[in-house]
Amino acid sequence: MNQSWHIAVLKRLVLLLGGALAIGLLTEQITLSLLIACTIYLAWTLRNVFRLISWLDSAAESADILEPPSGHGLWGELFDGMYRLMRKQERARSRLKAVINRFQESTTALREAVVFTNGQGQIEWWNPAAEHILGLRNPHDVGQLITNLIRHPRFACYYEQKSYGEPLILPSPVSSEKKLHYSITLYGPENRLLIVRDNTRIHQLEQMTKDFVANVSHELRTPLTVITGYIETLSDNISLLPAPPIPVMPRALDQMQSQAIRMANTIEDLLILSKLETADSQQDLMPVSIAPLLESVANDARSFSGNRNHNITIDCKTDTKILGNSKELQSAISNIVFNAVKYTPDNGNIRLKWNVELNNGYLSVKDDGIGMEPQHIPRLTERFYRIDRSRHASTGGTGLGLAIVKHVLLRHDATLLVKSRPGRGSSFTCQFPQSRLLREAA
Ligand SMILES: Nc1ncnc2c1ncn2[C@@H]1O[C@H](COP(=O)(O)OP(=O)(O)OP(=O)(O)O)[C@@H](O)[C@H]1O
Ligand SMILES: [Mg+2]
Incomplete structure (x- = not known):
């Protein structure tokens, strides 16, 4: 088909020029005859150009594709070719429109x-x-x-x-x-x-749970103080009795006292957590000096260690401060250091370090204690997560300490990095971003 229009065009030209030449020879007016033939051809071509332009104009104004003008040879081929191209484009456009419509319908829903x-x-x-x-x-x-x-x-x-x-x-x-x-x-x-x-509904439900925990903790506080007080009085005065009414009474009182203290600690931790969740994190911000904070925590940890005799050292070579809440930071770092004391055998080493590297501040606590298996690390900051429940009878832990650490760090835009190997020790590092660091002007 492609070849046929070449031949048709050629035939038409040969016929026109041949005819003109013959008439020219007969009339002895060859030039005039050829000129007339060329003018006819030009007029025919111009007519088709005008038809093409007028078709394109109508097609641009119409929403549908209009049938092309009829034509022969080169022009017929040109009209049909353009018509086919337009139909192809229209089909592609319809497909695209359908996709867009489907997308808009689904996003509208x-x-x-x-x-x-x-x-x-x-x-x-x-x-x-x-x-x-x-x-x-x-x-x-x-x-x-x-x-x-x-x-x-x-x-x-x-x-x-x-x-x-x-x-x-x-x-x-x-x-x-x-x-x-x-x-x-x-x-x-x-x-x-x-x-x-x-997320309003889910947020309200979460808020209700938080309020419930905070209220229950608060309500349990007073009765527990009364119970603990009476247990203490009974324990202190048991020796004054001629003989205990039941033989297991001294041991029972001891256990009641230690469990009541544990319950009181859990309630205190729950109240701290609920306060951390509800209070505005931008309140009470101040530059916190880390050296005195570490010193104070280390002293508390030494008394907690008592005759277990841990070697607690501080490495603090920078006076960069943290923009934050001093009480919260102290509570977080105490939780980590007290854990180190709890989970490091007697005479073990615990190192507290504060340094600034690559614009981040690193507050770390490293011990050479019992360590832990890697699968526990991602879950440590969950509430009540404890690695070995049997361990807790001796350490008295509640599993809320690291949840408090996580919340305090969140409120300081900081993250907790934990490394640990069973039997080799652990390191807990709080990484503070540059925006929270305050360097002393030189
Ligand atoms: N330095 C550490 N070495 C080994 N295990 C640790 C260390 N710190 C924490 N853990 C493990 O992580 C668990 C969670 O610690 P977390 O401080 O949240 O709870 P806890 O110490 O049991 O209780 P709490 O701090 O509330 O008294 C602990 O039960 C302990 O098994
Ligand atoms: Mg703890």
Whole structure:
């Protein structure tokens, strides 16, 4: 078919020029005859060009593809070729439109807000849920900076960072009662897909659980103080009795006393945890000197060690301070150091160290105690997680100490790094970011 139009064009030209030449020879007007033939050909070509332009104009204005003008030879082939190309493009466009429609239908049905932003952080598209959850308005907010509409400093920091492993939880920009769960996916050159979920219900349930634990702990405190007081009085005065009413009474009182103390410690730890979860982490921030803090914790740990005689040393060569809450930091580091004393055999070594490296601050406690198997390490900061329950009869632990450490560190933007080998010892390191370090001016 491709070859046929070549031949047809050639035939037509040969016929036209041959005819003109013959007429020219007969009339002895060859030049004029050829000129007339060329003019006819040019006029025919121009007519087809005009038909093509007029067809293209009508096609551009019409929603459908119009049938091409009929033509012969080269022009017929050209009209048909363009018509085929248009049909092909139309089919591809329909397919793409169907995909986009399906995508929009599914995102419209989503209860989560979906927002697309470009490399400059401008909003390009969102689903209807985003209007309800984030208060976006169509078309007013198209092209606005997302950080101007979700005006929270933590959102701006989260948006700018490029790793989005953990979601961000913030109050809604529409109503502070609502708690939203933001997660971002980076795609293409700096484009971002933001998915926002309304987590208010789950947050309320979590809050109810926290309040319940805090209330129960608080309510148990007073009766327990009374019970402990009476047990103490009875224990102290048992020798005054002529003979104990039942033979096991001294031992029973001893055990009651130690269990009551353990229960009181658990309640205190639960109350500390609930306070850490509810109090504003930005309150009471001050520059905390680490050397005196380590000194005080080491002294407490030495008295706790007593005649178990641990060798507790401090290595603190920098006077860089931490911007934080002194009481909370002391409680966290005490928990780690007291663990080291508990889980290191008599005469063992415990080293407290504070140093700054590559802009991060490292507060570490290293012991050469019993250590632990690697599978326990990721679970250590869970509430009530204890490696060996039988160990706790002797150490009196509750399994809340490292949960408190985790919360304190979270409130200081710090992370806990744990290394341990069974029988060789453990190291617990709190890593503080540069934003929390205050260096003395030289
Ligand atoms: N330095 C350490 N060496 C070995 N094991 C440790 C060390 N520190 C913690 N652990 C293990 O981690 C578990 C959790 O510690 P955590 O401080 O949370 O609880 P605990 O010491 O049992 O109780 P609490 O501190 O509330 O009295 C402990 O039960 C212990 O098995
Ligand atoms: Mg502990």
